[in-house]
Amino acid sequence: MDDVLTEQFVRNAWSVAAWDFEVEPGKVHARRILGEDVALYRDAQGKVVAMVDRCCHRLAPLSRGQVEAGNLRCMYHGLLFDPSGRCIEVPQMAKPPRALTVRTFPVVERDRYIWIWMGDAERADTALVPDAHWQVDPAWRSIPGYVHYEAANYLLIMDNLLDFSHLGFVHATTLGGGRSADIKPKIERFDWGVRVTRWYLNDDLPPFLAKVARFRGPVDRWQVYEWHAANNLLSMDSGSAPARTGAPEGHIVPEACVFHSVQSLTPESATSTHYFWTFAHNFELDNAAITRELADQIEIGFGEDKAMIQAQQQVILDHPHAKMTGIPADAALHHVRQLIGKLLV
């Protein structure tokens, strides 16, 4: 695995810092993002502030601090910082100097995600925030998901998502299905990422839909997803329809199961990753049991991935000189790794 890629991160891009509900009014949420410790809290207007999580005085963590009228007080020696990071109060000091300032990061709250820009603040263009509207659109239902990879670089998780041939092995009895490995996907390469299209005609219903699907018998099913390299974000349209009812031609019958999944990887460190996800359905919107069942099934599958990927990461750490060898199924991941290499320049 390319060391340069694993130890650096694309900073001039929007990353998911947190789910909206993780940053509660009056509290400070600490999270390491792209190797930097960040304290997240809401100001007096409820707007999220992201501040480097160490006081500029003696480096105590600000996440042990206290929110006071939208400002953040360090609870070691009492310095008080406003939402811009400027220190506005120091015990025994009339006027805090400019040097007492903590770095803040641009933040956008949208689609239940709190997006953060860890690079140059002046390049933080809100027009670049990726679309994740399925998470709030009333035409869809989903439950916010989170997986903490304590021991894997984000690229290994990305590799996994860019090659679904693993579904037939890692997820044989859950998300997968026996023919996953044989499907040759259509790969479309873009400068922003890649689009992967997989069609399984006349296939079995995948195991995770057993309790969800409203029909039985052979299915035509599909996965069409885009990977956005700068944001490490997957946006996937997928579904299963009764076989030969026209799904490949774009005719989706009402009893089909149609989904949209958003999955975002935010590097925590070189060997750990935050994984935010939803798996939304657009049918039986008022059936909370369906929403829960889907989230549970996906979570089981993601647990299978995590076990394999963290084992793979351990091998890579233990044998830093071991070489990987390419196969055709690596096409998409090779393209995206090249894009990331360029974004790091």
Place this chain on the structure above:
Amino acid sequence: MDDVLTEQFVRNAWSVAAWDFEVEPGKVHARRILGEDVALYRDAQGKVVAMVDRCCHRLAPLSRGQVEAGNLRCMYHGLLFDPSGRCIEVPQMAKPPRALTVRTFPVVERDRYIWIWMGDAERADTALVPDAHWQVDPAWRSIPGYVHYEAANYLLIMDNLLDFSHLGFVHATTLGGGRSADIKPKIERFDWGVRVTRWYLNDDLPPFLAKVARFRGPVDRWQVYEWHAANNLLSMDSGSAPARTGAPEGHIVPEACVFHSVQSLTPESATSTHYFWTFAHNFELDNAAITRELADQIEIGFGEDKAMIQAQQQVILDHPHAKMTGIPADAALHHVRQLIGKLLV
């Protein structure tokens, strides 16, 4: 934080190695002191011996050994060392050679402390042992205390002790009191350390004295302490008297609460520290509940310090290039860090 200061220790000085009761007759007490592993035991006369905790033969730890008539036997291959560190018995060998010697360290047992000199033995002057007589003086009562900082360099704890403005934040509801941060201390600089004088006139009784004080209403209270840089030792006179009864002028009324605290930091490693302390009172000497209550209250406060300081240490380890920025409250700690820098030369 200055790396040179954190990774080196002042060796030519007396450090507290242990409480007297920790070294029991016939047993070996192992402790890492200034990065060195030391085996402590009592010889035939009860005098404490401090020996490097590794046999000179195959480096087995002597603290797994056995005390035999004041000598220490390694229980791996049976070498026997006398209190000078000289090997006096080797199986299958008539006369052990001089090369079989383990380094020992000068030790003084006084005021319930076992003091050790980790530097050049010929410079170990017992006249330099700091005064801690309050720990044995019948005019005072205290309970020996010990806190193990598993994850903090001693300098961070020293910084904490040299700037009591943190009392209003870290200890707001325990040792502190709201006005602690606003008190401007008097700082007297010496070549051996610093004296800090803090007076809080017409203040509230600090929370930790709620059950101890024999009066109610506003108080005049004080903290006057010396920090001895070479020994990392704090010696503090403190107390609370009913307001306007003359305490600032030196007239202490009988119902006042007067204390003397001795606190000693002994570096264990670059990131861990032994913290020995007492908080003696000179009133109600036969009221053991008072002695216990004071020790309990101080221990709660020291737990608050430890949580903050170890969090601060973690930030410093994770972000080694982060810079601290000075404020007026740092005056005493800056002076002592300079002294330590000179002692390390």
Place this chain on the structure above:
Amino acid sequence: MDDVLTEQFVRNAWSVAAWDFEVEPGKVHARRILGEDVALYRDAQGKVVAMVDRCCHRLAPLSRGQVEAGNLRCMYHGLLFDPSGRCIEVPQMAKPPRALTVRTFPVVERDRYIWIWMGDAERADTALVPDAHWQVDPAWRSIPGYVHYEAANYLLIMDNLLDFSHLGFVHATTLGGGRSADIKPKIERFDWGVRVTRWYLNDDLPPFLAKVARFRGPVDRWQVYEWHAANNLLSMDSGSAPARTGAPEGHIVPEACVFHSVQSLTPESATSTHYFWTFAHNFELDNAAITRELADQIEIGFGEDKAMIQAQQQVILDHPHAKMTGIPADAALHHVRQLIGKLLV
């Protein structure tokens, strides 16, 4: 301790990889051997295959794979490897290229041991497999034993086995006996290792034989063992006979207790070791309680060794510049360390 010796391993030699029963048909047994991760499984004929435990594709561990008709399938992306390590199946690929090959290691299964040759395969001569026939010979009975040293280099365990003077201290109340340290062994040096002969005439029965021996009173007892440097293997004839019944002259009376022990060290990493052992008896062959009692007693003793040796290893790691000093009892271990130094060239 010589760093070169501890961080390198003799690779062109047979090492014990596992007990035969550890590699079950249809399952994969993962073990780190000489710093390399190895996946062990049985092919269609039951023959053990040893393969590097990482898929050549994306480095996933093959020990998470699945045995299919004697081949091993990686359960990440489905590559299938035959017992020679050649990949014979890749999803979406007609003919896997030669580059998709995983390294395998020569293996011999004999005397209940699975031997592995971690060096150059062409030098793997089965005639060099050490003799351990006591483990299968119907004239002897033993129970396979295993100790995992999580935190000790194999050389420290070897040192322990090459100097039995420690029996009187580490094992005073178990395997030892008070006079162990005073016995001067006869040391015979060979280019393959060393033979150590120890006789204890008119001695007490060692404590671990209390329930096993069929006689009481003073004993003549012996330990005669060979250490094979390339294989880290001890092969020991030992026993206790009633004193003055001719044992030293080779006349072993029927009530004597005679044993043969095989003990093999396989480095796992520079600081961890696999320890395989048996302690066979050739009397009361059908008394399973005797076999069990002996294994239990030896295991207690080996626990005492492990506690001391891992403590010694910690001292060495913490104080890398500390020097050892030789005594006469080190004679055998010095010879074998020299041999190992030559084998590493």
